[in-house]
Amino acid sequence: MSAILVVDDDPAVGESVRFVLERAGYAATGASTVAAAREALMADDTALCILDVWMDGEDGLDFAAEVARSGAPFIVMSGGGPGRSLESVTAKADALGAVAVLYKPFEDEELLNAVRATLGKKSSEL
């Protein structure tokens, strides 16, 4: 079954996002580096990718471009970071075709609304 791939270099954030998704009935997997996420994207039938922008020394937006090229929908989540403003990140994510940009901190319902808008309500539909 295809799953939602959650990419965040903070294990606590990645885990809590996956917990919310799984509690709502979605299958979710995780990756804490761009390399691991790239591997998962190539190996699995990813239904949706939810990714952080500022990954320990790596640019999540570069990976977002790869996800976009793969044809999988993606949601960007970010609370800001060094080098570029969140406004600039939003613009780039929108231009790449992100289905949503979530600003941290966000509520579970905001996350689930963005996922439902993309995938529908039930994990069985994945």
Next chain:
Amino acid sequence: MEVDGKERQAQGVAQILTQLSRQVLEKREVDDLHAVQWSALRYFQRAGRRASTVMGLSRYLGNTTGSASRTAKSLLDRGLIRGEPARHDGRSVLFSLTKAGQAALQRDPLLDVVAALSVLESDELALLGDLLDKVQVAMTEARNGAV
């Protein structure tokens, strides 16, 4: 001054970008919002409840919390946003758009550019976005380095 072919190309593209910016800015009315105020309004339109704070706006705009606070206050004074104390943190104020703020976004100068760009295909938009982003990042780095 002699310029080589690539520099002349760069000058041509730079002229297109500045002419485009001028077209957007020329539409401004005397009492209209400044660019940073439009950005802030767009942020409060998209941000979730818990991120709709001065701190969140500061991260979005990439400026100081003091500067973001002044921008938020200017929108409050115009009646475009409202503020209420956060339940999870009494020291924070959560902002949301008022009806006037929502109406203002209906005449966001960005919308003219969006309409003009909509003639492009999706892959063209992605490519243009990527190229313009590279230009913006290079300019930001050059200006930060020059400070």
